[in-house]
Amino acid sequence: MAQTALKLKGSPPVSDWKKWLGVTPFFLFAILFLVLPSLRLVMGSFTNSEGQFTFANLLQLFQEQFILDAYWLSIRISAATAIGGGIFGFLLAYSVTVGGLPKPLRSALITFSGVASNFAGVPLAFSFIATLGRTGFVTALIKNVFGINLYQQTEFDLYSFWGLSLTYMYFQFPLMVLIMAPALDGLKREWREAAENLGASTTQYWLRVALPVLLPSILGSMILLFGNAFGAYATAYALTGGRLGIITIQIGAQIRGDVLHNPGLGYAMAMGMVIIMAISLIGYSWLQKRSERWLR
Amino acid sequence: MTHLSLKNVSKHFGDFTAVNDFNLDVNKGEFVSFLGPSGCGKTTTLRMIAGFEIPSTGQITINGADITNKAPSQRNVGMVFQSYALFPNMTVAQNIGFGLRIRKEKEADVVDRVKEMLAIINLEKKADSYPYQLSGGQMQRVALGRALAIRPEVLLLDEPLSALDAKIRIALRAEIRGIQQKLGITAIYVTHDQEEALSLSDRIVVMREGEMDQVGTPFQIYNFPTTVFVANFVGTLNNASAEVVDPAKSIIAIDGIQFESAVDLKERKKGDKVRVAIRPERFNFVSQEKKANIVDCRIENITFLGSIVRIQVMIGNSKFYMDTFNNPFLELPKIGDKDQVTCSREAVLVLDE
Known part of the structure; x- marks a missing residue:
């Protein structure tokens, strides 16, 4: 009887299937565009051109020099842009949070970062070609104003390792700003005051308290930046046209290319990428948890 | 003997006067509470003693030495914050030893002092715990130990119990008073809780709108208020x-x-x-x-x-x-x-x- 009375008093019970209604589109989307392609990728990497099961594709990953070079190049570009973008983004985030710059500047930078961190692919490549390409606006300006031809008198080349890294930096540092600004906001004023009160200088506070507290966030963010650059394809392809054989371009060539067409090998290379990205994300997630525990 | 002295101390923020002509002499080993409603200037006064705010006018001395314009790190004043302010990347023992290591004291002395402090705050078993593993009351005891470890001239406590629940608050305030009396340290305690001020203090400074309304023992403040404000605010x-x-x-x-x-x-x-x-x-x-x-x-x-x-x-x-x-x-x-x-x-x- 008591149970009946309780049921009558409470809100009407929601059918189990209704609880799942809101997330159904997401799961459908994930199944169609994440789970199924992933399964296809795994199966494809174990399949040869005749459709038979094989380990040859995976073995080739460690045997073919151009594949190892492609991974290594991608890792180097991703690491360079993660470190560069990370440092640059951290300094910017610091300036507009604890650095004491005017508040309107913070809003402007955060808005810019929100837009710039998503500005990648063909438009970004073309905007860099239009500014820093051989006949780009800035290249011409430097030549006309300072008399320096970037491409003839310096080592600069937009279509090289550093050129591509510079282009990636455009979306890397804003992403760092977006992640680090809340972490820097999480530094409590009382920590600094407590450190000062106990005799610490500003440098000692940063070295012994603030940076160690922020370190998981900084490293985690850099891992995210690494993953962000590692998975980039369209920007590099549009900018260099395949001159730089990063792993995503090599995968594209294997799956869609006319000359190097070997989808099985392409899938195996993509699986290698997935493993590297997964390791990155696990690292990011572990560091983020540690950071949240300290900054809450 | 006067240990801490504030003479004609005022603090202005633009047109706003946070503290106006504050005068107080505190004896060695005395426990003085600043009591008043929010915005009365009690925390600002405390922060001026700590060095986080510089007085607009007036002078602050400890043992006769002028500290008015000294940096917080040069004052040898211990402070306990309302929000504990423990360093989250350090264990309890590391937090307590922080000030001593900054002062480059010998490691053996630091270890001894940390042990001594852990015994005083009754947290020997938590020496290797991190702040996130402690309760609010434990964290505040660590903060107290950390502030006392450096052997400060004056201990400042900024509403240290206001984030704790009622039972822990009562237990911890007795502990704070006990430790203060045992060490004979001069303490300034900021609170808006009259019961806390009455139960802890040798003297209470009741503040209103940046000014001292009445200074006296808890007995005097409660039984013989001299202004309507004090009479209404206390009890x-x-x-x-x-x-x-x-x-x-x-x-x-x-x-x-x-x-x-x-x-x-x-x-x-x-x-x-x-x-x-x-x-x-x-x-x-x-x-x-x-x-x-x-x-x-x-x-x-x-x-x-x-x-x-x-x-x-x-x-x-x-x-x-x-x-x-x-x-x-x-x-x-x-x-x-x-x-x-x-x-x-x-x-x-x-x-x-």
């Missing part, structure tokens, strides 16, 4: 407008009902408007105890407050509270009853209107 107080009837005999009248006070009113004139203040616990029903002032009243309301029963009565047209200890055999009047209450002459405080 519950009945107060009503009154008129001086006979200055020579210290008789005043509330709505025509006469009260005799122990306060000397010879300097006032007949007809002067004053404010009368009487603590609720100083009233009694006439049937229980005969006192000097016996007045008619009507029972308006009765409220149980645990150990206390608060009875609201009307004396003339003025509303008064009287407190009586609760006990199961207490015979209470009924709402609407007419009765008589009494209070001693000493209970009737007379303040400026």
